[in-house]
Amino acid sequence: MKILVNTTSPYARIARIALGEKGFDLSGSEIVNPWGDTPVLLEHNPAGRVPTLVTDAGLPMTESLLILLWLEKKKPDPTLLDGPLDLVISQAGRAMGVIDAMIHILIGVLQMDPNFGETKVGLRRRRTIVNGFRALDAAPPVITGAVPHIGVLATIVALDYLRLRFKDAPWVEAMPNLDALRAQVAERPVYKSTEPYL
Numbered sequence: 001m002k003i004l005v006n007t008t009s010p011y012a013r014i015a016r017i018a019l020g021e022k023g024f025d026l027s028g029s030e031i032v033n034p035w036g037d038t039p040v041l042l043e044h045n046p047a048g049r050v051p052t053l054v055t056d057a058g059l060p061m062t063e064s065l066l067i068l069l070w071l072e073k074k075k076p077d078p079t080l081l082d083g084p085l086d087l088v089i090s091q092a093g094r095a096m097g098v099i100d101a102m103i104h105i106l107i108g109v110l111q112m113d114p115n116f117g118e119t120k121v122g123l124r125r126r127r128t129i130v131n132g133f134r135a136l137d138a139a140p141p142v143i144t145g146a147v148p149h150i151g152v153l154a155t156i157v158a159l160d161y162l163r164l165r166f167k168d169a170p171w172v173e174a175m176p177n178l179d180a181l182r183a184q185v186a187e188r189p190v191y192k193s194t195e196p197y198l
């Protein structure tokens with residue numbers, strides 16, 4: 001199996017953390033530039049997006065949460081759903097909404113208009129980020145099993161991405177509870193080895 005990723009994508013990081021937590025070897029990760037039309041990426045994924053996982057049989061798997069779904073079935077133990085299921089899925093969805101909003105702003109700013117963040121759509125996405133993190137910090141996901149569940153995973157990936165891309169943004173609020181959660185996963189090898197960088 002190999003997985004095509006880049007060093008910043010929160011979606012790629014979700015897939016990498018899930019694989020690592022389930023004991024898959026990540027040495028087959030290949031860093032590609034999703035905006036550079038890298039041939040190997042387009043060959044396996046017409047959308048040209050990371051993560052793209054290619055099975056040993058050559059079958060491409062795309063979409064971070066589908067990869068996670070596939071993994072849960074493929075290797076149920078350890079599970080990434082260890083916790084109160086409804087709450088875990090609700091929290092993961094909240095974190096994914098924040099991730100989608102951050103990516104939307106980034107794509108707008110980097111690929112279209114440097115002022116995209118101040119446009120009507122950009123400001124809506126900012127509101128999603130602020131309100132989403134506020135809600136997550138007010139009722140943070142809790143690690144209940146041996147392996148942090150998807151609600152924790154997606155929240156930490158969102159938080160680290162915020163700090164990578166929006167660290168100087170004046171609208172970013174303090175998140176003491178999420179910082180405390182971050183400290184709890186800090187020593188987990190796959191969280192460390194996949195920390196995003198530019």
Ligand SMILES: N[C@@H](CCC(=O)N[C@@H](CS)C(=O)NCC(=O)O)C(=O)O
Pocket residue numbers: 008009010011012034035047048049050051062063064065103
């Ligand atoms: N829904 C997809 C989103 C994947 C995605 O948008 N990845 C970005 C990197 S953060 C990408 O490859 N973008 C390139 C492009 O949109 O052309 C998932 O969950 O995997």
